[in-house]
Amino acid sequence: MTPSDASSGASAGRWSSLDRPPLNAAALQRALVTEGGLWTSLEVVPATGSTNTDLAARAAALPEGAVLVAEEQTAGRGRLDRSWTAPARSGLFFSVLLKPGPAVPEERWGWLTLLAGVATAAGLSRAAGVDTALKWPNDLLVTVDGDERKTxxxxxxxxxxxxxVGIGLNVTLTEDELPVPAAGSLLLAKASATDRDPLLKSVLRSLEQWYGNWREAGGDPGASGLQEAYAAGCATLGKHVRADLPGGRALTGTAEAVDADGRLVIRTADGEREAVGAGDVVHLRSVH
Known part of the structure; x- marks a missing residue:
């Protein structure tokens, strides 16, 4: 049975697929929800529209560290209101609730997107043996047949x-299941492991470590090592890029740095430098 066969045959038994078994919620809770740790609860649901939407609706009544995982998302969202869909149990779709204040000033909370990227890449490297690069500000890339693809x-x-903070990862999607040709998955990147339980544990433990260091440093991206780590893993830096900015303006140039506010610094052809805090960045080519 192929993964796609298992997905289409869900009516015969939702958890019958040996290729894509369900997450072991009880074991994940025992491993991650520990005394004195960041994670205070972990819930796995069979399906939902969006884990971000669900967790945000309950955030006021929950302590920091709540984790919500869905085996399938039917209305997952990315940046710029893009949709995110994948077959049931083919990836990791989860959200976490973080409450950094008052230890971290609110103006530094924007770093949480970049922090989650660094932590996820580190966790996947350990558990799946796959190099994951970061595309500013919030995409995770793997190499499939020599090409960078969003996973x-x-x-x-x-x-x-x-x-x-919501994180979505394509784990076992096959070529014919990809939402767009430019997408990828850990399976297609020849990851050494695609068992979702250890992958989720590794990513959440990495996130706990990076968040703890960042929070202890008062959210300072330099003192916590976050700014340096993000730059080291960012595939956008050194690339010729086009930033499609709010309001319809486009900025083209070389991505040179990520500044202390997490913005992408782009040097244009006339030598001017502009820091971009929002927008869609397209990799055009490498600069040699």
């Missing part, structure tokens, strides 16, 4: 007293 994305949304 994951991150969406951080403000709630009343914190931030909900």
């Amino acid at each position: 994951g994305g991150i969406l951080a949304e403000r709630v009343a007293d914190g931030v909900v």
Whole structure:
């Protein structure tokens, strides 16, 4: 049975696929929800529209560290209101609730998207043996047949007293299941492991470590090592890029740095430097 056969045959038994078994919620809870740790609860649901939407709606009543995981998302969202869909149990789709204040000033909370990228890449490297690069600000890239392809994305949304960070990762999607040709998956990147339980544990443990260091440093991206780590793993830096900015303006140039506010610094052909804090960035070519 192929993964796509298993997905289409869900009516015969939702958890009958040996290729894509369900997450072991009880084991994940035992491993991750520990005394004194960041994660305070972990819930796995069979399906939902969006884990970000669900967790944001309950955020005021939940302590920091709540984790919501869905085996399938029917209305997952990326940046710029893009949709995110994948077959059931073919990836990791989860959101976490973080409440950095008052230890971290609110003007530094924007770093949480980049922090989640660094933590996810580190966790996947350990558990799946695959190199994951970061595309500013929130995409996760893997190499498939020599090409960079998006295998994951991150969406951080403000709630009343914190931030909900959603992470979506394509794990076992095959070529014919990809939403667009430019997409990828850990399977297609020849990951050494695609068992979702250890992958989720590794990413959440990495996120806990990076978040703890960042919070202890008062959200300072330099002192916590976050700014340096992000730059080291960012595939956007050194590339010739086009940034499609709010309002319809486009900026083309070389991506040179990520500044202390998490913005992408682009040097244009006339030598001017502009820091971009929002927009869609397209990799055009490498600069040698």
